[in-house]
Amino acid sequence: MNQTVDAGVKALSQATASTAAGQSRPHESAHLHVAGAAPYIDDLPELQGTLHAALGLSPVAHGRLLHIDVAGLKALPGVVDVITAADIPGTNDCGPVIHDDPILADGVVHYLGQPVVAVLSHDRELARRAAARLKDFVQIEPLPPVLDPLQAHAQQQYVVPPMHMARGDVPTALAQAPHTVQGRIELGGQEQFYLEGQISYAVPKENRGMLVHCSTQHPSEMQHAVAHALGLHAHHVQVECRRMGGGFGGKESQSAVFACVAAVAARKLNRPVKMRPDRDDDFMITGRRHCFVHDYTVGHDAEGRLLAADVDMVSRCGYSADLSAPVMGRALCHFDNAYWLPNVQIDGFCARTNTQSNTAFRGFGGPQGAFAVEYILDTVARRLGRDALDVRMANLYGQHERNVTPYGQVVEDNVLQALIGQLVHSSDYRARREAVNAFNATSPVLKKGLALTPVKFGISFNLVHLNQAGALVHVYNDGSILVNHGGTEMGQGLNTKVAQMVAHTLGVSLERVRVSATDTSKVANTSATAASTGSDLNGKAAADAAQQIRQRLLAHLAAKHQVPVDTVDLAHDVATVNGQTVSFEDLVMSAYVARVQLWSDGFYATPKLHWDRNTMQGRPFYYFAYGASVSEVLVDTLTGEHKVLRADVLHDVGRSINPALDIGQVEGAFIQGMGWMTTEELVWHPTSGKLLTHAPSTYKIPTASDCPADFRVNLFTNENVEDSVYRSKAVGEPPLLLPFSVFFAIRDAISAVGQHRVDPPLRAPATAEAILEAITAVQASA
Template sequence: MRKLIEARDSKQLPSDHIVSTKVKNTPHESAVRQVSGTARYVDDIPEPANLQHAAVGMSEVASGKLVNIDLSAVWQSEGVCDVILAKDVPGHIDIGPVFKGDPLLADGEIKFYGQAVFAVLAKTVQQARVAATKAKIEIQQTPSILTIKSAKKQNAYVRPPHFMKRGDTKTALQDSEHILTGSLTVGGQEHLYLEGQVSMVMPEEEDRMLVFSSSQHPSEVQKLVAEVLGIKLHKVVVDMRRMGGGFGGKETQAAQWSCIAALLAARNRCAVKLRLPRQQDMIITGKRHPFENEFTVGFNAQGKISATDINLQGNCGHSPDLSDAIVDRAMFHADNAYYYPHCEISGHRMQTNQVSHTAYRGFGGPQGMIVAEAILDAVARKVGLDPLTVRKQNLYSDFTGDMTPYHMQVHDNILPEIIAKLEESSDYWLRREKIKQFNEGSPVIKKGLALTPVKFGISFTAKHLNQAGALVHVYTDGSIQANHGGTEMGQGLHTKISQIVATEFGVSIDEVDITSTRTDKVPNTSPTAASSGTDLNGKAVQNACISIKKRLAEFFAKKVHGQAEDVVFMNNKLQLGEHAISWFEVVQQAYFDRISLSANGFYKTPKIHYDRETGQGRPFFYFAYGASVSEVSIDTLTGEYKLDRVDILHDVGASINPAIDKGQIEGGFIQGMGWLTTEELLWQDQGRLISNNLATYKIPAIGDTPKIFNVDLFEQANIENSIYHSKAVGEPPFMLAISVWCAIKDAISSLSEGKIDPPLSCPATPEKVLRCVIEMQNELDGGVKCK
């Protein structure tokens, strides 16, 4: 580790960990196909001759008991071949991914508005969707729980609360010079992947099934399809070439549609496709968890925090889904980048009659991290200091091993260096002074500025998921085919895996092909989530490559009477001293010498452990860091605002592909900005989602992108032995967008000359900004406070 730290500090990496510049500059492996429209998604697969189409009928109440279902009109509808209810499921009806609570079809009880009650099979998509509207469903309505407040009042939880504690928080708060309390409402978010939920299932010989699913977790789809049909897992093969986006929305919630399609396919011995229309997709699938958070913080006159008591309450919807781990992750990140000497953090998993909320980029981390930034803003304005000054003095120390609330030591904190560089490159303090002068002379338009950091833990918090497998074949012409358990959803995973294979064998990337993720090639895989796709699968593929390289090196070394460990693979050849042989020639010779040119690979993340009973352990292999500066302008007469400039410096370790990493950072930031500013989920009183299409749900557009958008990589080797000492880059950039929310608050606060911290909930829509501006003006005039 010491050598790696020294190499990092000197900006040099050990030579055996360098990915060549030529390989680094590789474009996305599907870029041309995606731009030209030839990239194949599930709905583009050539349809078999006997394909039928499925649709689902939904509940129109949020809570109740199924009294009667009249399907006669559905059966009589044009083109209908079959209709199924919960009673028609031969195997498991409950497809909950971790805990029970997710029936494939409503089984006597209605749990949320839009729940699938039945499924219909017809000859065309249109016929199936029309038929699904003709059922007469009689439901005895029961009182529904639609808010966290109501759930708390009725003691409704999907899982028990969880707690973390370090030090003596109660005493430390009593001894603090200043104490503040606050609350923060954090909205959910629709995934809005470009490719909606879709599956096509083809029955094969006997009871075998071939499933094409737009899923981040093919192994889970395989397991649940088998359980629903009442057959063994080895009878089901799931194939997943690529998704048109996932963002967590296809980690667990893609399985239901594959299971329904498989059930209909098995009953009718025909291929079945089920593709949800966009509006139904938005109604019937889970979102990012909305949260209601509360905090008490103690601190001194310089803004140094002494103690925190944080209460996180997540709206989980009707079932557990992944909520246990998601609220855990929110708790893990309620400190963000800051050291709390004494702290208590509680996490509550509230049950409501909404769709079961699920994984979303950051997996609860953003909902916890924003609390930390709300606390730092509140403290800074109380003591009259610039928020950046207060943030810097509360950071975890650099390489001193400060301990997190869950008792994990922070050994690799590079945030002080990142923040210092970004301060300088973004001209933070000069701009701060200019903004102050601008605001003093501008009665209507107010500007705001904020620099916020990110410290994000990388690993699945469920330890068993931190494993991956791979299969690598070298063919006799020297070409290489690799398969791994990760799924490609546009993030460039297959591209990076190709680079790893090419680097290991020292060949051109044109010699490498990554095939569809398939459960009959690499079994028992983890979902592509938690930013771990390259970390896990890259190491597994590398492990398989090393096995093949060892055989080839031993074969070549024996021929030239050298040592196998001295053989170098590079520039399409094997080199041993003065001896060299081309890659293609050695592969041919090895084949004729009956040497295996295929290998399995496996990897499991080391060092991680966590005890939920004690709330202590090391749930993460390492942390990824970053910081962003956002500048906004708000119109105090309308609440409208514009993001003027963004500067980002983000830690990617030793980047495998800087271009892809920058794309992930830019995309993650904009998506995070949408969550915090424009993407507002709205339900009416009876639990019906009314923000269910792009006319009522606003995602960021190109016009929302700042004119000045500076993104730089902080490339220093990961001190942990990740693949080529790179770092994950999928989720951490999402939380860089918290600087936008903080900048909007900064602009509003300028009305009070920075003395009042506006309690602005998320998303900070123009309506909420205007309301906050008006109520702050009232407060300054001695009226009501902003809520």
């Protein structure tokens, strides 16, 4: 490094030493990631005697489990033992809410791919080979499967009772509306496709203890699931997670089956057991984002304002409840997205199907609900011959009587008008709309499309009691600081933000702070790192602990110098008192000698929340995060291929704790959501129920070549009106809704084929096949 650059780096470091929050600092493990030195669970040294488990999966979608030839499986090469449901000493269940999710099948198999047995071997490959032969050693009497969610809906087969949300008089408003529109929206699911697959490593400990290294977003839930499976108390089980290679919701509840199988096998054989399925088995066993079908009838006026909306939402839940109820609840709460709906009736149906049990995915139902109203407004605009942006703006939440959601929460922090106005200007939307129309008028094969879509996303867990977190902060007598909290690091930068908040609160440099692995023996009863609340909850809890230590240090220094405590300060790694300065290290040592407590626990519970699940009314969200995006696409009408030419994003993260991390999260969410909207298609065999898209060869996630060539991401200047951590806003889930603009830009391009006189029946994801089908329909009707 040359002297000029070196001096600049040192100056920047000094300038930001005590203002750690609000600065773009590197991810705390970035240097380990790029060096290949960040250990994940599969990198941990295997203890002597470790066995490898592989799951034998059901070969049918539904049937009675009559017999398992355990002896025959044990006789296969390399097999040490075989675990069945009969070997589970406690409860054979790992359902997170409703206890309807067996660890291993018992009596009935519910989907093709359901775990039936676990095969143990010294060699992982031998275990996998033996498990793959389960079909030769099992007798199953087939039963008729229900594979389609609409079929399940018609038969009223649900994993939980239907949900209802209503406001106003929908029948009367529909009857009086100048215009009505009816339709169906088909929205596919999405595979989490975390880079690190599911994995658990269980190690027996003394006195019936069990240590489980688990790649999970919810260590406390894994602790409880394992304890129940072993027939033990929670204090017998310790779950640890240093980092995950991605989660996206797929490791919130569904890491449980792998943790429980590893722990049950480890307890039976009294040996360490590692459970790591390969990618194909991971796809076949676990669930993903829920597919949705929306049937709607809406009434609107000549300006496109929605006067009434009657919507049925049917989701594919799979065979068990998992988290389908709160996913549907959030879908209902996000149908309004950014818009005032005076009369609305929404009914949600969680269809039970003989497929993988679907689960959490980034956005947790919110994207599925919001997509429906965006689709409806896009259709209304086209039928009126208006620009979809103008129709969206006509429906936007405003002031006074137009700021209450259908579930009764007042939208108090609305920045939509200002944010969208800024994006319209910076993206040059109006001029580009004219340019797109001019291009399409002279281009018969290639068509361009343009769309702007907004986001209003509620932040908090659906269940009020989950909105809590704890943390521990230790200050050692050399001035270094160790933090432990209940959140999990899955690459999103949570530990970095928590460390920044601790450094900021104590008035010291970030380099002093280290965050240790999430561990149920340190912070108990934690909530999942989900619902975009990781930084909000754990950052607040850690700051609370740090603030207590800061107050003790200042009180000690004030007493020592016999001055009022409010005349003492601590910033830039230095305490000041009576015009004198004391280094942080000397202050800490002085406090230690004086027997001042240098560690503290912190706790945070989100205020103001209340929710009635029966009436679907209350305040389920602490605040809202906002954003908007403009996308321009090019569609080849002969092949159905598309390309995103440019994307402009403006997103509200409040007062950013770390702008670099936040921009990275927005970029990543946009690309992941774009994949859901365009290429990531799930396909099940119509009669066998086998998931056909169960590997990278058949399931297409976005790659670098799919990123917009011109990708402009900016953070909206704002500050949270609520007392969130550093007045920031959550950034994990909300930006996943931004690439709706890509889908509707594609729909706009298809609409140009018929001179915008025909509403394209485009389904999501907008694959090349779906685009061609929509083009054919437009051409036939034009």
